[in-house]
Amino acid sequence: MNNFFTDAFNNMDDQARESFYKTVFLNDDSQYAQELRQRYYKSVLKHMGEKVKIGKGVKIVNPQFISLGDRVTVCDNSTLIARGEGGITIGNNVTINDRVYLDTERKDSGYITVGDHCYIGTGTTLFGHLGLEIGDHVLMAQNITVTPYSHIFSDPEKNIISQGGHQRKVTIGRDSYLGMGVIVMYSADIGEGSVIGAGTLVTKPIPPYSVAVGHPARVIKKRQ
Numbered sequence: 001m002n003n004f005f006t007d008a009f010n011n012m013d014d015q016a017r018e019s020f021y022k023t024v025f026l027n028d029d030s031q032y033a034q035e036l037r038q039r040y041y042k043s044v045l046k047h048m049g050e051k052v053k054i055g056k057g058v059k060i061v062n063p064q065f066i067s068l069g070d071r072v073t074v075c076d077n078s079t080l081i082a083r084g085e086g087g088i089t090i091g092n093n094v095t096i097n098d099r100v101y102l103d104t105e106r107k108d109s110g111y112i113t114v115g116d117h118c119y120i121g122t123g124t125t126l127f128g129h130l131g132l133e134i135g136d137h138v139l140m141a142q143n144i145t146v147t148p149y150s151h152i153f154s155d156p157e158k159n160i161i162s163q164g165g166h167q168r169k170v171t172i173g174r175d176s177y178l179g180m181g182v183i184v185m186y187s188a189d190i191g192e193g194s195v196i197g198a199g200t201l202v203t204k205p206i207p208p209y210s211v212a213v214g215h216p217a218r219v220i221k222k223r224q
Contacts, residue, residue: 029056041068049092062087069094069116079103086111086128091136097122104128105149114138115174129167135174135192146170146184173208193223 012020025033025040033056042048044063049070057077060066065087066080072090074080078100082088084107090096093116100120104110105127112128114120115136122142126132129149134140148170152163166186172178173192180198190196191208202217209223 027057046087055098066090072096075100075122083107083110086131088128089113091116091118093117094120096120097124097142099123101125102128106130121180129186131169132172133169134172135176137175138172139177140172141178141180141182141198143180144178144182144184146172148186150186188217195223 025036037054041054045066046064047067049068051071052068053073055076058074059079061081065082065085067089069090069092071093074096075098077098078096080088081103083104086104088102091114094114097120099122102112104112106129109130110128112126112132114134117136118138120140124140124144127147132146132148149165149167151160151165153160155163168186170189172190176190176194178196182196182200184202188202189205191206193209194206195211197213200213200217201215206212210219211221212219
């Protein structure tokens, strides 16, 4: 048994060995592995700008539908899933922190766009069923959830999963700030320049330059 994995490796065909090496280098933290990741993703992404950094353990599904602008950082163990041609488009000077999860969810209609100079905090989850559009200079703290979908459960005679759901495009306006643990539902948009306090549940559109807090969110003052 001491040579179990060595023997298994020696018995691999060329395709299996390529998969093995890919797994090693995508998850290794060495400088050489980082350089290899840059070269690899440059060859498979729809677009990859200059000075892009992709950390270890990053999972990218359907890279041909994903575009990264200049000076984008995708930190360790993040996930980007583009299920169709709408894809994921990340602007310039964007940081996607550790364990962020982006998923367009729908093959035919889903997409996510993130503008320039944005920060997406650790553990944040963003879905794009019918589209999620995030403007320039948006700050998103850790553990935020944005989901443009809500299950229908009005008929107790049917399984909830079979009843479909409400969905729409959601927008997060430029220069807005979402605090730690904010939840944005399908029925809400965040207006330009707004601040959403930590732990807030947003179920309705927030007007531009508002400060909103609570469960559900209520506007407590204006920034103008």
